[in-house]
Amino acid sequence: MIFPSTMGQFSVYLRQDDKYVLYSGKNERFTERHREALHDIGVSQVFILPQHKELYDRYVEENLGRILNDEDLPLRERAGVLYNASVELMRDTFETSLPMPLGHKQFERLTELVRYSASFLTMERALKAVAGFISHDYKTFTHSVQVFVYVLSILSTYDLDKETLVQSGLGAILHDLGKARIPKYILYKPGSLTDEEREQVNAHPVLGVSMCAQLPLSSHATNTILFHHERMDGKGYPTKLKGEDIPLCVRVASVCDVYDMLITNKPYAQALRPYEALKMMRDGMKGAFDLDVYKRLITVLSGAEII
DSSP: OOOTTBOOSSOEEEEETTEEEEEEOTTOOBOHHHHHHHHHTTOOOOBOOGGGHHHHHHHHHHTHHHHHTOTTSOHHHHHHHHHHHHHHHHHHIIIIIOSSOOOHHHHHHHHHHHHHHHHHHTSTTHHHHHHTTOOOBOOHHHHHHHHHHHHHHHHTTSOOOHHHHHHHHHHHHTTTGGGGGSOHHHHTOSSOOOHHHHHHHHTHHHHHHHHTTTSOOOHHHHHHHHHTTOOTTSOOSSSOOOGGGSOHHHHHHHHHHHHHHHTSBBTTBOOOOHHHHHHHHHHTSTTSSOHHHHHHHHHHHHHTTOO
């Protein structure tokens, strides 16, 4: 996906039979004339070198708002770009930026991505379009993105202003940031955790907030990171908040967090089907979740034909 009047730090190739032919070089401006010429000869795909993938991913990220607002592009195609760009940015965040405190530049990238995504994800049929890209194999960065998608889908059913959606979405995509400081052998352990290991895992909300201490996080975002394991019955952690004392954005995030964990394969548990996950949340975790939020999750999943 290349846009007119933009430059990428990668070369673009056309495929001719079994060969790849250079079409435009690095830092060469791609114009409307380029696109028309490709259209005239029936070219619908262009290619980049494997070593330029990271540069191309950054190009897509920088043009994400333009892509998501382009109604000439099919909704599913825009959804795929959004999902993949979000996953790549979160992968980069977890694998290269952490476990050091989250830096301002990375935070700005994440904020921009969430801001561009918020309008798209609150559109009718957006979740249905994204659903085909959802991963069912657990990785912290894909889980973070998927919780973010579900959170905005549910929050769009409330009468909330755009900035509240953005800040709640930012908290959702960063909710497991603290897991970057938990040893991977614990996070992906196939058997039961020891008491000491469980204590380390349960520290991740506090660790996550501490890693964002120098950033201008709103209360919506901070609360989501810190309290997403609190439960309506007061049996959660780290502070055993209860009922309406838990902010709405957090109650939504906690439902989405558990749902996504249940529908993904992990070393210690196989993925459940969506309706099985919802049944377990209803029957096996009674009192844990805001019932209205749970019902809204069912509504948005049903509307997206996931259940």
